[in-house]
Amino acid sequence: MRRLTLVALLLAACQAPEKPIRSLLLSGGSYVRIENRQAAGEVRDSTSLGFFSDDLFSVEIRAAGDSLPSSVSEVLPTLFMIGDEQGGAEVGIFRAPLQDDRILVTMGNQFVLSLEGESSLEVPGCDWNDPGVFTLIVLTYDGVTVKVFGNGTLLASSDINFDIDVAGTDALIGANWGGAPNDVTNLSNFWYGAIDEVRLWRKVIPTSEMQFRYENPGKLTRRYSATGLDPLMGLWRFNALASAGETETDHSDNGNDGVLTAGSGTIAFSTAGP
Numbered sequence: 016m017r018r019l020t021l022v023a024l025l026l027a028a029c030q031a032p033e034k035p036i037r038s039l040l041l042s043g044g045s046y047v048r049i050e051n052r053q054a055a056g057e058v059r060d061s062t063s064l065g066f067f068s069d070d071l072f073s074v075e076i077r078a079a080g081d082s083l084p085s086s087v088s089e090v091l092p093t094l095f096m097i098g099d100e101q102g103g104a105e106v107g108i109f110r111a112p113l114q115d116d117r118i119l120v121t122m123g124n125q126f127v128l129s130l131e132g133e134s135s136l137e138v139p140g141c142d143w144n145d146p147g148v149f150t151l152i153v154l155t156y157d158g159v160t161v162k163v164f165g166n167g168t169l170l171a172s173s174d175i176n177f178d179i180d181v182a183g184t185d186a187l188i189g190a191n192w193g194g195a196p197n198d199v200t201n202l203s204n205f206w207y208g209a210i211d212e213v214r215l216w217r218k219v220i221p222t223s224e225m226q227f228r229y230e231n232p233g234k235l236t237r238r239y240s241a242t243g244l245d246p247l248m249g250l251w252r253f254n255a256l257a258s259a260g261e262t263e264t265d266h267s268d269n270g271n272d273g274v275l276t277a278g279s280g281t282i283a284f285s286t287a288g289p
Contacts, residue, residue, distance in 0.1 A: 037288030038079070038209040039253035039263075043087065044280025046190035046205065047263055047273040049249070055100070055182040062269040066217045066248055067097060067106060067181040070158035073216040076188075077151045077232060079287065080110060080143030080208040088112065091119055093191040093204045094152065095213060098184040099124070102195045105181050108152055109191075109204065111135040115144045118170075120154060120163050123177045127161055129170055138165030149211055149289055151229050155219045162222070167229035169222065188213055188251070188273065205280065211288040215249035215267075232289040256284055 039047070053065025066072065076094050083092070089112045096107035103124040111117035117135040120127040126134040141150040153164040156179070163171040184196040188210055194201030212232070220228070227237050235250075236243045250266040251273055257263065259277035275282045 034286040036254050036256055036284045036286060038211045038285045039275075040209050040281075040283040040285050041189040041206045042280035042283070043084070043092075043205045043207045044278045045259070045282050046202070046276050046278060047188040047210075047251070048199075048276055049186040049188070049251075049265075049271055049273045051097070051181060051183065051185050052270075053182050057182075062248070062271070064097060064186055064215075064249070064271060065182055067179050069217070070156065070177075070179050071217060071219065072106075072156055072248075073214075073218060073220040074106065074108065074154040075151070075212075075214040075216070075220070075228065076108065077149055077211040077213075077289070078206075078209060079146050079149045079211070080115075080206075081146045082144050083207055087205075087207075091191075091204050092206045092208075093187065093189060094118075094206060094210075095186070095188055096191050097181045097186040098192040098196045099180060100183065100196055102192045102198065102201070104191060105179055105184070106154070107191065108154060110143050110206075116141045118152060118163075118165065120161075120171065122156070122161055122175055123179070125175075125177075127163055127171050127173055127175075130172065136163055136165065136170040138170065139168050140166045143208070146208060147287060149209070149232075149287075151232070153220060153225060153228065157219045164222075164225045167226040169225075190278070199278075202278065205278075209285055209287055210253055212253065213249070213251045214247065215271075216246050217248050218246040253284065258282065 189206035193203035
C-alpha cells in the first residue's frame with residue numbers, strides 16, 4: 016500500500032501544471048462593453064471613462080489577430096474604441112484592411128497619419144494573421160499632440176489640438192459603434208483574435224518608457240512610487256475564465272468593469288499570450 020501511494024505521488028508530481036489563462040478570444044461578433052458612467056452635462060465622475068474628455072490620456076492594448084473570413088477582409092476590425100454623441104469613433108484603434116502589419120488610429124473620426132504621412136501605420140514585428148504573435152499598441156494624447164507607438168516604436172506624432180468629448184458613450188473592446196451611440200443593433204468591425212490586456216491612463220506615458228512596456232508585459236510601471244498607479248483608470252487582464260454575460264473586472268479599482276458579450280460570435284479564453 017505504501018509503495019502504491021508513493022508511485023501515485025510521483026506520478027502527480029510529474030504531471031505538467033495547468034497553464035494559466037492569459038487572453039480573451041473574440042471570434043468576430045463578440046466584444047467587451049465598458050459602461051461610461053459619465054452622463055452628458057453632469058458633474059464629472061472622476062473614476063468614469065469621462066476622463067477622456069479631459070484631453071489627457073493613454074491607451075495601451077496588447078493583442079493578437081487571426082486570419083479573417085473573406086466576407087470581412089476589407090473592413091477595419093476594432094481593437095478599442097470609445098464613441099461620440101453621433102455614434103462615431105472619438106478615439107479608435109483598428110486593424111488596417113488587407114495589411115497584416117498595420118493599424119489605423121482615429122481621433123475625432125479623423126485618421127492619425129504616420130510619420131511618413133500615411134493613414135495606415137506599419138507596426139514592426141506585427142502579423143495580424145498569426146494568432147501566436149502579440150502586438151502592443153499605445154496611443155497617447157496631451158491635448159495637443161497625439162502619438163502612436165507599436166511594439167515600442169514611434170509610428171505617428173501629430174499636433175491635432177482636438178477637444179475630445181465622450182460623455183454618455185460607452186467604450187468597446189473588439190467592436191465599433193456603427194450608428195447611434197450605445198446602440199448594439201448597429202455594431203460592426205468585430206475583432207478576430209486574442210486580447211491579452213487593456214490599460215487606460217489619465218496621463219501621457221512618456222516615449223522613454225515605451226520599449227520597457229513592450230519588453231515587460233506584466234509590469235504596470237517602470238519605477239515604483241506611492242502615487243505611480245493613481246492615474247490608472249482602467250485595467251482589464253482577461254486572465255480568469257468567464258462566460259458571456261459575466262463581468263470582466265476592472266483591476267484599477269475604479270469600477271469600470273466590462274461585460275463579456277457573445278453577440279453573434281463566441282466568448283472563449285486562451286493560454287496564449289506573453
